[in-house]
Amino acid sequence: MRARWVLAWLGLMLALPAAAADYAALPGGRFASVLPADGKAAAAQVAPFRLRTEPVTNAEFLAFVKAHPQWRRDRVASILADRRYLSHWAGADALGSEVLPRQPVTRVSWFAAQAYCESEGARLPNWYEWEYAAAADATRRDARSDPAWRETLLAWYSRPSNAPLPAIGGAPNTYGVRDITQPVWEWVDDFNALLVASDSRDQNDPDVLKFCGAGAISLQEKENYAVLMRIAMLSALKAADTTNNMGFRCAKPQ
DSSP states (O other), X not given: OHHHHHHHHHTOOOOSOOOOOOEEEEOOEEEOOSSOTTSSSOOEEEOOEEEESSOOBHHHHHHHHHHSGGGSTTTSOTTTSOTTTTTTSXXXXXXXXXXXXXXXXXXXXXXXXXXXXXXXXXXXXXXXXXXXXXXXXXXXXXXXXXXXXXXXXXXHHTSOTTSOOOOSOOOOOTTSOOSSSSSSEEOOTTGGGOOOOOOGGGTTOTTSSOSGGGGGGGSSOTTOHHHHHHHHHHHTOOTTOOOTTEEOOOEEEO
């Protein structure tokens, strides 16, 4: 992946450990993703893994920036982050009164998120891992068939994107993972590989249905519109892009 080549070329793999964070153990297993493993109907196989219980916060990312000043907004290479990178902070190494320490950090690029996770001895989760964790509610590993659960997710998408973010600390799901479907979108490691594979209706043209909404008819569980919106959002981004509501959390092998 080109994004990973850039990181390696610039020698920005980080050795200093970040502050300790809580990780929950997820058992993995066969999972009916909205992106079938074979592009048609096959379930994904998710290996056991550990996932950060909460998104990375402004306070945590500030500590990271201070420890690794090459990731300050006034020093970061333009190839690694766009002009909006951390632009809501009061300064290059200061949050200011308008940015709360316990809010999820946003306006961070994929490069910056991956570098942070590496500093924690971790990585970004892949799509199947994220989707697997996000399918759970407080009592069920897979709540996606529950209309009430889906309505709760969709209600969050009606929130204006410029509204202040709440602090993290929502109720945990059955794995002990918090705030995974809200209040922010989250980067995944393979965000730029989330292209929807074609099916038999494509008349043997693999490029007809490949991207975002145009590919939605190839997806399983089309009623899970909230997840499809995330795929469309992630597919539209580049690794250096930042947005007002894109945060991240990290994952580790079991």
